[in-house]
Structure formats: structure tokens, C-alpha cells
Amino acid sequence: MGREPLLGESLAMIAASLIAAVLSWRFVERPFRGRSGLLPRPALFAAAALAALVLTGIGLHGKQTGGWLGRYPPELVDIFAAGQDRDPRQGECESVRADTPGCIYGEADAPPVVALLGDSHAAVYAMVLGELAQGRGESVLSLTMPICPPALGWEGEHLSWREDCGRFQRLALDRIIATPSIQTEVLAAWYRIYPFDDPNGELAVAIEKAIERLVSAGKRVALVYPVPQPDADVPTTLAEAVLDGRDPNLIRQPLEQFHADQSGVFAMLDGLDRHPSLIRIYPHQVLCPGSDCLFYRDGRVLYYDDNHLSVTGAALLRPLLAPLFDGAAQQGEER
Known part of the structure; x- marks a missing residue:
């Protein structure tokens, strides 16, 4: 948002993160874990490694661009660059x-x-x-x-x-x-x-x-x-x-x-x-x-x-x- 969140926004994000955690545990983690998982162990590790590489690439790109400054108007980009x-x-x-x-x-x-x-x-x-x-x-x-x-x-x-x-x-x-x-x-x-x-x-x-x-x-x-x-x-x-x-x-x-x-x-x-x-x-x-x-x-x-x-x-x-x-x-x- 480019600013500090308000108290209500902070509470809403905390609640949303808890809901997302429960849903990811129930519908992502549990189906993939254990012998009855959707993917065999080698494929699961390969998929995890690929996901890690993708996320790392996104993070490096964000660092290289100074936080995706292109999303801001030119006036603000110049200020950030100062x-x-x-x-x-x-x-x-x-x-x-x-x-x-x-x-x-x-x-x-x-x-x-x-x-x-x-x-x-x-x-x-x-x-x-x-x-x-x-x-x-x-x-x-x-x-x-x-x-x-x-x-x-x-x-x-x-x-x-x-x-x-x-x-x-x-x-x-x-x-x-x-x-x-x-x-x-x-x-x-x-x-x-x-x-x-x-x-x-x-x-x-x-x-x-x-x-x-x-x-x-x-x-x-x-x-x-x-x-x-x-x-x-x-x-x-x-x-x-x-x-x-x-x-x-x-x-x-x-x-x-x-x-x-x-x-x-x-x-x-x-x-x-x-x-x-x-x-x-x-x-x-x-x-x-x-x-x-x-x-x-x-x-x-x-x-x-x-x-x-x-x-x-x-x-x-x-x-x-x-x-x-x-x-x-x-x-x-x-x-």
C-alpha cells in the first residue's frame, strides 16, 4: 500500500493470514503429505525446489528494481531514486x-x-x-x-x-x-x-x-x-x-x-x-x-x-x- 496500515487493516490482515494458514494446511499440506500423498517423494522435492527457485527469482527481481518502482508514478520513482x-x-x-x-x-x-x-x-x-x-x-x-x-x-x-x-x-x-x-x-x-x-x-x-x-x-x-x-x-x-x-x-x-x-x-x-x-x-x-x-x-x-x-x-x-x-x-x- 506504500504506507503503514491502519489498525483495522492490520487486524483484517492478521485474520486473513490465519484463515489462509488453516486452508493451506487442510487442502495443500495434508493431501501432499504421507504415503497417500498426491505426488511421490522425488517429485514432491523437485516441485518444492522449483517453487523455491521461482520465489527466489521474484525476490531478486524486486530487489533489483528497488521494489518494483514501475508501479509508482514517475514523480514518486524520482523521489525514491534520490x-x-x-x-x-x-x-x-x-x-x-x-x-x-x-x-x-x-x-x-x-x-x-x-x-x-x-x-x-x-x-x-x-x-x-x-x-x-x-x-x-x-x-x-x-x-x-x-x-x-x-x-x-x-x-x-x-x-x-x-x-x-x-x-x-x-x-x-x-x-x-x-x-x-x-x-x-x-x-x-x-x-x-x-x-x-x-x-x-x-x-x-x-x-x-x-x-x-x-x-x-x-x-x-x-x-x-x-x-x-x-x-x-x-x-x-x-x-x-x-x-x-x-x-x-x-x-x-x-x-x-x-x-x-x-x-x-x-x-x-x-x-x-x-x-x-x-x-x-x-x-x-x-x-x-x-x-x-x-x-x-x-x-x-x-x-x-x-x-x-x-x-x-x-x-x-x-x-x-x-x-x-x-x-x-x-x-x-x-x-
């Missing part, structure tokens, strides 16, 4: 290794002019930055690690499934600074999941240290501010709206709520003001036209889960990111 609208190199380039060499996006043979550093929220910008670089015959170096902010000397809780975040930060900064072709460094993260409101300011200090190292090495630093965070899986929420007959375009977040949710993160990032040359990029200026932040636009889903921009969503930020390759970045006059 969960896969992510960087195909994500597994390779969003590394869990501290000594990762990173990934090159754009013109593979050209030295990188822009570097990207941060966690999975930074990684979503790799493709659009690479496309911008490709158009200029240039490249981008992406150095990202899950749940590891672009800082120096702060890594938070140890996670057994990835290597040391602090070591990754040091090696990544060393790599960027040692690459003379890199002119601009882009820092981005899902700051909301870190202790950004720590009264001791340890995270802010660690980010400041990273910026200090980069600026001292002659690099420009671009700080990407948060994106709206819906706190629910966007493709699923949109699909449920369509199945319920609601307009998916109305699934939005008020701009006021976004500012309220991210006020602490904005305050922390705004506090990194020791370097007036910092470039500040505000994605919500594009993602929140008017008084609402969009998760669905022109029939395309802007997030692939509950917090990461999809490739489609990140591509909308091209006007904000393109100037990073021109020696002057666009900084919003209003937040």
Missing part, C-alpha cells in the same frame, strides 16, 4: 584512513588549485567543485573523513571504525600547505553534531588553529556555513507526502526555524573573525529563497538522506562556489 543521488566515489574518497592521499576532482592531470577539507558535509561539495574546476582545466583536492571537523588538535570521541581524526587533520593540512598550486582551502562540516557550544571553546580554537596555519602559508580560506537540516529522511518524507495526496513542494522548513536551529553554529563561525580575509559562504541564501528552506525543487530532491545535500542539491550552490576559482569569492551581504 537516496542514490550521491557521489559515486563516496566510498573511495570519504576516507577512514588518516593518511589518505585524498581524491582529485576535475581535470585529473592538472595540479589542484582548490582543496576541500572536512567531514561528510564537506564531501558533498566535491563533485560540484570538480565540475567547476573541469570547466577551467583545473582540479580540486578533496580530503574528507566522516565525523572529523576541519580543525587542528581536536577530534572528539574515538571511533573504532575509522583511524585517528587528529592525525588526519595534521596530515591533510600538511598536504595542502605543501602543495603550492592550491590557492584556496574550503572548510565545511556538520558542525551541529560537534560540541560547538563548549564553554571552553575548544572546537572553535581548534578550527582557528587550522585557519591560522593555512593563512600563514598564504592560502585563502573559505568557510561554508550550515545547510538547512530537516531532521527526517527527505526522500521518505516526500514519498509519504505524494502517497497521501499532498504536494511535496510544500515540505519545507521556515527560514526562521533554520536560523533558530543553527544560531549556535552561526555564532561560533562568526566568532572566527581574527582573519578579515576569511571568505564566508552561506548555502541557505540559495536553498532558502524567500521565507522557506526547500527540500524539493523543480521535481528534484535536494537531500539524499536527513542531512546531506544530494548531488542535485549541491549543484544549486554553483553560483556561490564558482568565484572561489576567480580569486574573489562571493560573500553574502545578508545572512
